[in-house]
Amino acid sequence: MPVRIDDMDRRILSALQQDASRSMDDIARIVGSSKTPVWNRIRKLREAGVISQHTVRLDAEALGFEACFFVLIRTSEHDAQWQARFLEALRARPEVQEAHRLAGDIDYILKVRVRNARAYDVFYQALISEVKIHNVTALLSMEELKSTTMLPL
C-alpha cells in the first residue's frame, strides 16, 4: 500500500531528517506552515510507518568500533528452512548492521561493524558454524568516505 505524501509532508520529513531535535515551531517556520498542522502531519506519518524511528547517530570510532567489513556470501542452500535459519542468525547478531538478499551470483551482502579484526573473526566463525555457507568474501573498509541515512526527498 503506497502512502500518499504531498509536498508539505516531504518538506517536513526533510527537515526532520536533517535535525529531529528542532521544536514544532521551528519546523513549521522552515516548511512555511504552523505548529498544529505540522504536528498532525508528523503524527500521521508516524502512524503510517513512514517515520519508522526517532534516533541518534553515534560516532562508531569514538566508541571503539574501529573495524567495518562488507561480507559477500554465496550459498549452495536455497531452501526455505536454510533461509529462515540464516535470517534468524543475522537478526540475532547486533554486529550485523545491514543484510541484503541480492540478485545475481552473490546471494547476500552484510555490513558488519566490530571493535577490531579479531572480533570479526569471532563473528565469522560463529556464523559459519551456525549455517552452511558455500563461499565468503570479506571486504575490509579502510575509510568511511560517506555515511548517511538521509533520503533525497
Add this chain to the structure above:
Amino acid sequence: MPVRIDDMDRRILSALQQDASRSMDDIARIVGSSKTPVWNRIRKLREAGVISQHTVRLDAEALGFEACFFVLIRTSEHDAQWQARFLEALRARPEVQEAHRLAGDIDYILKVRVRNARAYDVFYQALISEVKIHNVTALLSMEELKSTTMLPL
C-alpha cells in the same frame, strides 16, 4: 583522541539509540539516575561528537525509493587528484548513502539508493562521465533483511 565513556554514558547512549524521542525523566528512570546528571552527560556527549546527529529513519520503500544497489569499484587511477575528484562526486550525490575505501583488489564500495533501475543508470552514467573508473560491478538488492545504525554498546 579517545573519548572517556563510562557505563552510565553507555546506558544513556543505548536508550537514545533505541528511541531518542523519550523525555529526560524517562531516560533517567531507564538508566537509573535522575534528570540533571543525564542532561549534563548528553550535552557533553554531543559536544564531544559522540552523538553526531539527532534524526528520524524513514521507510525508503514507502517514499518510493524502491531500488538499492551495492556498487563495487576498481580504479586504475590512484593519485591524490583523482581521489579528491571521486570523493567530491560521491559527496555531491544524495543517492550515495555510503561510500567506503577498501583494502584489497576492490577499491571502493558504494551503497546507492534510488527510485528505480533507470534512476540507477542515470547515476552510473553521470558518475563514469565525471571520473575515470576501471571496473564496476553493481549488486542489486532484492530484499533488505536487516537495516540498523545501532551500535551494540
Add this chain to the structure above:
DNA sequence: GATGAAACGGATGTCAC
C-alpha cells in the same frame, strides 16, 4: 565534582473556530 529536588519558562498536545 557529581547528584537530586525544585522552580521557571518554553514547548507540546488538544480543542474550538
Add this chain to the structure above:
DNA sequence: GTGACATCCGTTTCATC
C-alpha cells in the same frame, strides 16, 4: 490552518552528599 489553553518537559539554580 489559526489561536488559545492546560499540561508536560527541558533547562537552570541551588542545597546536599
